[in-house]
Amino acid sequence: xxxxxxxxxxxxxxxxxxxxxxxxxxxxxxxxxxxxxxxxxxxxxxxxxxxxxxxxxxxxxxxxxxxxxxxxxxxxxxxxxxxxxxxxxxxxxxxxxxxxxxxxxxxxxxxxxxxxxxxxxxxxxxxxxxxxxxxxxxxxxxxxxxxxxxxxxxxxxxx
Amino acid sequence: xxxxxxxxxxxxxxxxxxxxxxxxxxxxxxxxxxxxxxxxxxxxxxxxxxxxxxxxxxxxxxxxxxxxxxxxxxxxxxxxxxxxxxxxxxxxx
Numbered sequence: 001x002x003x004x005x006x007x008x009x010x011x012x013x014x015x016x017x018x019x020x021x022x023x024x025x026x027x028x029x030x031x032x033x034x035x036x037x038x039x040x041x042x043x044x045x046x047x048x049x050x051x052x053x054x055x056x057x058x059x060x061x062x063x064x065x066x067x068x069x070x071x072x073x074x075x076x077x078x079x080x081x082x083x084x085x086x087x088x089x090x091x092x093x094x095x096x097x098x099x100x101x102x103x104x105x106x107x108x109x110x111x112x113x114x115x116x117x118x119x120x121x122x123x124x125x126x127x128x129x130x131x132x133x134x135x136x137x138x139x140x141x142x143x144x145x146x147x148x149x150x151x152x153x154x155x156x157x158x159x
Numbered sequence: 160x161x162x163x164x165x166x167x168x169x170x171x172x173x174x175x176x177x178x179x180x181x182x183x184x185x186x187x188x189x190x191x192x193x194x195x196x197x198x199x200x201x202x203x204x205x206x207x208x209x210x211x212x213x214x215x216x217x218x219x220x221x222x223x224x225x226x227x228x229x230x231x232x233x234x235x236x237x238x239x240x241x242x243x244x245x246x247x248x249x250x251x252x
Contacts, residue, residue, distance in 0.1 A: 052168025052216055056234040067172050092173075092230045093216045107172060119176045127235030
């Protein structure tokens with residue numbers, strides 16, 4: 001399985017945002033500019049996040065996986081946002097629970113039944129504490145892409 | 160064969176991953192189960208044919224069918240405990 005094609009340096013964001021909305025705006029603007037998502041993607045992401053939040057507390061940090069219907073997607077990709085300071089998200093599946101999110105995987109994917117592989121990879125990444133730590137610490141987009149590529153290669157070796 | 164319904168907000172991403180994970184882990188323990196997925200809002204209309212609902216978000220209108228609400232299969236926190244819960248509810252050894 002090769003999921004490298006989902007990740008691109010131009011949609012890796014090292015950013016500062018005070019709110020979830022600010023974060024969504026910055027990431028979706030970048031993803032739209034590079035042709036991955038449609039103009040409607042931002043509103044759709046915001047709407048879905050409000051009803052079905054995607055913040056997740058892992059063992060070491062807060063991660064979020066905002067996503068929405070494939071109608072709003074042009075080209076499949078996964079945007080990565082690494083925040084200077086964490087921003088609050090609502091926690092998935094828990095009412096009135098907030099999680100401070102430091103790493104965001106913004107999914108622009110087609111129908112999920114065809115995307116199981118890449119979704120499993122994302123979950124694998126989220127649950128890999130060492131790897132998430134590395135992504136958080138480095139301040140270099142190329143390095144983040146290299147970390148992801150290395151993860152991809154290791155998966156293929158172990159399979 | 161025991162039947163598990165996995166429900167999440169919009170059935171776009173998370174239920175797919177959760178369904179596969181449950182199938183894999185139970186499979187590795189020698190339990191073959193049927194797993195299907197749906198949107199949380201569809202759970203009440205699909206529940207009749209299932210022994211258990213695993214949901215990442217609250218579900219309602221599912222009668223007596225047991226519900227395990229958890230995000231462990233995504234966050235990685237508490238997976239073993241949830242697998243045990245699932246096996247207990249389904250009376251699998």
